[in-house]
Amino acid sequence: MANQLPLVLVTHTLPDGWLDSLHGRCRTIIGPKDATVLAPELKAHLSQADGLYTLLTIRVDEDILDKAPNLLVISNMAVGVDNIDLQACTRRGIPVGHTPGVLTEGTADLAMALLLAAARRLDEANHDARHGLWKTWSPTGWLGADLLGATLGIVGMGKIGTAVAERARGFGLRIVYNDSCPNQGAESRFGASCLSLEDLLIESDFVSLHVPLTGKTRGLIGEKALRLMKPNAILVNTSRGAVVNTADLLLALREGWIAAAALDVTDPEPLPPEHPLYKQPNCLITPHIGSATWNTRRRMAERACENLLAGLAEECLSFCANPEVYSRE
Ligand code: DGY
Numbered sequence: 001m002a003n004q005l006p007l008v009l010v011t012h013t014l015p016d017g018w019l020d021s022l023h024g025r026c027r028t029i030i031g032p033k034d035a036t037v038l039a040p041e042l043k044a045h046l047s048q049a050d051g052l053y054t055l056l057t058i059r060v061d062e063d064i065l066d067k068a069p070n071l072l073v074i075s076n077m078a079v080g081v082d083n084i085d086l087q088a089c090t091r092r093g094i095p096v097g098h099t100p101g102v103l104t105e106g107t108a109d110l111a112m113a114l115l116l117a118a119a120r121r122l123d124e125a126n127h128d129a130r131h132g133l134w135k136t137w138s139p140t141g142w143l144g145a146d147l148l149g150a151t152l153g154i155v156g157m158g159k160i161g162t163a164v165a166e167r168a169r170g171f172g173l174r175i176v177y178n179d180s181c182p183n184q185g186a187e188s189r190f191g192a193s194c195l196s197l198e199d200l201l202i203e204s205d206f207v208s209l210h211v212p213l214t215g216k217t218r219g220l221i222g223e224k225a226l227r228l229m230k231p232n233a234i235l236v237n238t239s240r241g242a243v244v245n246t247a248d249l250l251l252a253l254r255e256g257w258i259a260a261a262a263l264d265v266t267d268p269e270p271l272p273p274e275h276p277l278y279k280q281p282n283c284l285i286t287p288h289i290g291s292a293t294w295n296t297r298r299r300m301a302e303r304a305c306e307n308l309l310a311g312l313a314e315e316c317l318s319f320c321a322n323p324e325v326y327s328r329e
Contacts, residue, residue, distance in 0.1 A: 006072070007027050007045065007051070008027065008049065009031070009049045010030045011035055011039070011054045011055055011058050012030070012055050013031065014301055018297075018301035018305075019053075021302065021306070021309065022309070025309055026312060028053075049070060050312055051072060053075045054084075056080060060074060060089075061088070065085070065094070072094070072314060073094065073096075074089060074094055074097070075097040076098050079099050079100045080098070080212055082212065082240060089322055090324055093328060094325065095317050097307025097308065097311065097317045099304055099319060100159065101303075102300055102303055103296050104159045105296075106296040107160050108167055109167070110264060110286075111236055111238045112168065114262035115168075115206055115208065115234065115236050118234045118261070118284055119146075119147060120142075121260075124281050125142045147168075148173075149173075151176060152165075152174070153178070153203065153206065154178070154210060155207065155208070156212075156239065157183040164208055165186060165192060173206070177192050177200070178194065182194045202228050202229075205230065205232060207221075209221065217240075221235065221243060226249065226257050227252075231256055231257065231258065235249070235258060235262070236263075238290045240265050242267040246267050246268075263285050264289060266288075269288060307320070
């Protein structure tokens with residue numbers, strides 16, 4: 001009887017308990033903890049798989065989809081789905097689940113932490129304290145930027161952008177934002193005005209990115225955008241690395257077009273240890289930890305299980321990244 005249950009390939013080993021809701025509902029084959037490609041033991045079972053539970057480090061493309069003709073659902077344990085060829089999934093009638101909502105607060109906390117750390121040069125100060133460069137209380141040592149009264153430009157006023165605005169208001173920042181459609185809620189709650197991207201870049205002392213990676217947003221912040229920013233401006237990226245052009249950012253930081261950057265996401269990812277961005281004292285880099293709290297990651301895993309089970313039952317996913325799949329002819 002047990003082998004009548006649908007077969008699900010889970011690309012990574014996850015902590016105990018995170019996949020509990022799958023027990024008794026499907027058979028699973030589970031990949032290694034830190035996989036960056038589909039493990040051979042999972043690849044070998046693609047042709048029989050009914051479901052795929054994946055993380056953002058696995059590229060799910062035509063090559064994988066061609067080998068998995070029976071897939072009823074793909075469930076990504078992430079809100080971003082740029083690792084998945086969504087159009088190819090839609091063409092094949094495969095709904096793709098993702099996890100919006102549950103990582104909003106954690107990611108907004110990290111964006112604020114990065115903004116504060118870059119504004120007050122925490123990375124440099126910590127480095128210098130540890131390396132014997134703290135000789136005295138210096139009136140001009142490690143001077144940074146004030147938040148009170150400064151302008152924060154939020155690019156992408158969705159759930160996470162809004163949660164960042166909420167936190168930033170507490171620090172006395174004035175909020176402006178850019179989005180494809182005006183967000184009335186943000187305007188009434190934070191007095192935030194919607195600006196063109198150009199005006200936002202020109203006006204802001206801090207710019208925080210909260211857009212998904214799509215064909216339109218890839219390289220959105222390149223030389224032209226960086227040159228519009230103020231020389232005292234700080235760029236914070238907790239969205240996707242490729243929204244920023246890495247080579248242009250390096251130049252901007254070296255040549256002082258902007259003051260600093262704080263990046264939780266990079267392009268490529270991981271950024272190799274020899275990358276010159278690490279040598280820039282005005283660039284703070286963390287390893288894609290926006291959602292890295294125990295509660296958030298567990299809730300992401302559970303939401304991904306819910307999506308997966310709905311897909312296996314051929315029900316509509318509650319959190320579907322390609323809802324157009326349900327209206328195909
Ligand atoms: C996501 O869910 O897309 C995040 O980047 C993970 O932290």
